[in-house]
Amino acid sequence: MIRIFPSFRFTSLLSAAKPFCSVACSSSPAREPPPNLPYPEVKSITVSKTPKTPLFLRTPSHVTPLSEVWKWHDWAKDLASSVESSSTKSNDSLESVTLLRELKWLIEDTIVDDPLSILHKKEIEDDDKKKSVKLRASLEELYDLWKQRIENRRPFQYVVGCEHWRDLVLCVEEGVLIPRPETELIVDMVEELVSRDDWFKKGIWADLGTGSGAIAIGVAKVLGSRGKVVATDLSPVAIVVASHNVQRYSLEGMIEVREGSWFEPLKGLEGKLVGIVSNPPYIPSDDIPGLQAEVGRHEPKLALDGGIDGTDSLIHLCHGASRMLKRGGFFIFETNGEKQSKMIVDYMTNDLKHCFSDLKIVSDFAGIDRFVTGFRR
Numbered sequence: 001m002i003r004i005f006p007s008f009r010f011t012s013l014l015s016a017a018k019p020f021c022s023v024a025c026s027s028s029p030a031r032e033p034p035p036n037l038p039y040p041e042v043k044s045i046t047v048s049k050t051p052k053t054p055l056f057l058r059t060p061s062h063v064t065p066l067s068e069v070w071k072w073h074d075w076a077k078d079l080a081s082s083v084e085s086s087s088t089k090s091n092d093s094l095e096s097v098t099l100l101r102e103l104k105w106l107i108e109d110t111i112v113d114d115p116l117s118i119l120h121k122k123e124i125e126d127d128d129k130k131k132s133v134k135l136r137a138s139l140e141e142l143y144d145l146w147k148q149r150i151e152n153r154r155p156f157q158y159v160v161g162c163e164h165w166r167d168l169v170l171c172v173e174e175g176v177l178i179p180r181p182e183t184e185l186i187v188d189m190v191e192e193l194v195s196r197d198d199w200f201k202k203g204i205w206a207d208l209g210t211g212s213g214a215i216a217i218g219v220a221k222v223l224g225s226r227g228k229v230v231a232t233d234l235s236p237v238a239i240v241v242a243s244h245n246v247q248r249y250s251l252e253g254m255i256e257v258r259e260g261s262w263f264e265p266l267k268g269l270e271g272k273l274v275g276i277v278s279n280p281p282y283i284p285s286d287d288i289p290g291l292q293a294e295v296g297r298h299e300p301k302l303a304l305d306g307g308i309d310g311t312d313s314l315i316h317l318c319h320g321a322s323r324m325l326k327r328g329g330f331f332i333f334e335t336n337g338e339k340q341s342k343m344i345v346d347y348m349t350n351d352l353k354h355c356f357s358d359l360k361i362v363s364d365f366a367g368i369d370r371f372v373t374g375f376r377r
Contacts, residue, residue: 051241052173054161055109058136065132069111072139076103076146083150092292094150102149102156109160110136153293163212170212170245175237177303179214182364183279186332187218189362189373190277193330194222200330203274207231208262208317211303213242213255215277220254229255232265235302262313263320273324279334280313282306310336314344322355325376338369345372 080099108115112134137145148154157163157178163170165179166187172178194200201223207216210231220229231246233239239259246255258265266273283304288296295304306312314333321331335341341361348356356374364370 049240051171051244052161054171055106055136056160056162056169057171060112060134060136062135062138063132064135064139065130067130068139069133069135072142073103073107075143079146079150094153099150103146105156106142106146106160109162110142112136153297155294155298158298163214165214166218168214168217168245168249170214170217171241171248172212173237173241174298175235175300176241177211177238177279177299179212182366182368182370183215183334184218185362185364185371186215186277186279186334187222189332189371190219190275191222193275199328200227200274202226203228203326203329204269204272205229205275205277206266206269206273206324208276208278208320209233209280209303209313210242210257211235211238211279213245213257215279216242216255216257217245217249217251219275219277220251221249223254225254227254230266230269231255231257232260232262233257234259234261235300237300238303262316263324266324270323271326274326274329276317276321276325276329276331278317278332280306280317282310282314282334282336282340284308284310284336306336309343310340311343311347314340315347318344318348318352321376322352327376329376331372331374331376333372334370335372341369341372345374348372348374 077100080103081096083094083096083099114133135142145159149156149159155178157172158174161171161173163172163178165181166184170179190200190205205219205223205227207213207219207229210216210233213231216229216231220227223229231242233242236259239257243257246252246257281302281304283291283306285305285308287310288301288305290296291304306314314335317331317333321329325331333344335344338361345359345361348359355377357377359372359374361369362371362373
């Protein structure tokens with residue numbers, strides 16, 4: 001069963017954005033990105049040529065007595081309900097209500113015939129209690145997966161192997177950043193732009209640091225058949241996962257996935273891009289240890305760590321955008337929030353003079369100044 005999360009849509013995101021006026025940040029020293037941007041050390045991950053199959057796409061090959069599934073469900077529910085009473089009440093503790101919602105989704109992804117029957121066993125006739133159900137995972141694996149979720153704080157998206165994002169269901173696994181709801185706004189802004197100006201539909205866009213391919217796929221669907229997206233990533237795992245997601249949505253003719261660091265795979269496209277989008281690493285290095293356990297322990301540091309102040313990759317993107325965009329080309333960069341957004345706009349205004357115009361800061365769903373947008377002069 002597919003879960004589509006409701007998401008808020010802002011009317012005229014670009015026109016509602018805040019035009020930037022240079023502020024006190026202008027005292028920051030000029031910085032040039034190094035020729036080859038250094039990346040944080042990453043734990044070794046075995047890369048397969050094909051990503052792991054998410055639960056909802058697996059063959060239902062496990063026939064299991066319904067009574068045994070009920071036992072598993074009762075155990076899983078009790079484990080989820082006990083976490084708050086045993087927690088230290090820190091800001092990083094799990095919440096039972098969240099876990100119980102995830103348990104329902106896990107059941108929906110696992111049971112084929114009538115997943116909700118497991119939740120309403122009191123309404124099941126006695127004869128039905130003896131029947132068996134088809135599962136996409138063995139009971140042994142389900143016990144293990146739920147223990148991983150609670151005891152190891154493994155992200156639920158990695159447990160089931162997918163994330164529901166916009167109107168997409170994307171395969172994800174360890175080594176690939178889980179796409180966030182606020183990042184959907186990047187696609188919304190591209191959609192608004194191309195609806196106003198058909199010129200942006202016909203050219204080449206780049207999604208830098210594509211991860212699961214979420215933004216690239218969203219943008220390609222907005223562009224239609226006349227546009228093209230080149231998606232780049234340094235991580236071999238991300239390349240495999242993004243390529244798989246592109247194939248699942250039959251967008252191989254519109255999206256080309258290239259392995260490499262930022263703009264390196266785009267050689268030959270200097271001054272030819274009509275658009276650049278990116279959700280780069282932007283978390284300051286010293287903040288990484290304090291991240292939520294699901295993020296800090298499991299998601300790739302390569303996709304999180306933005307250097308001392310979190311702007312290493314963003315500064316690199318600013319310089320790359322000045323080289324790669326056509327005149328009139330558009331960019332959207334996601335940031336860590338208000339302070340970082342202002343720093344980036346100030347840097348583009350003062351250190352890349354005469355390169356960009358109409359620089360704006362756009363808020364996310366929570367009202368946080370999350371995105372920097374602008375056009376190449």
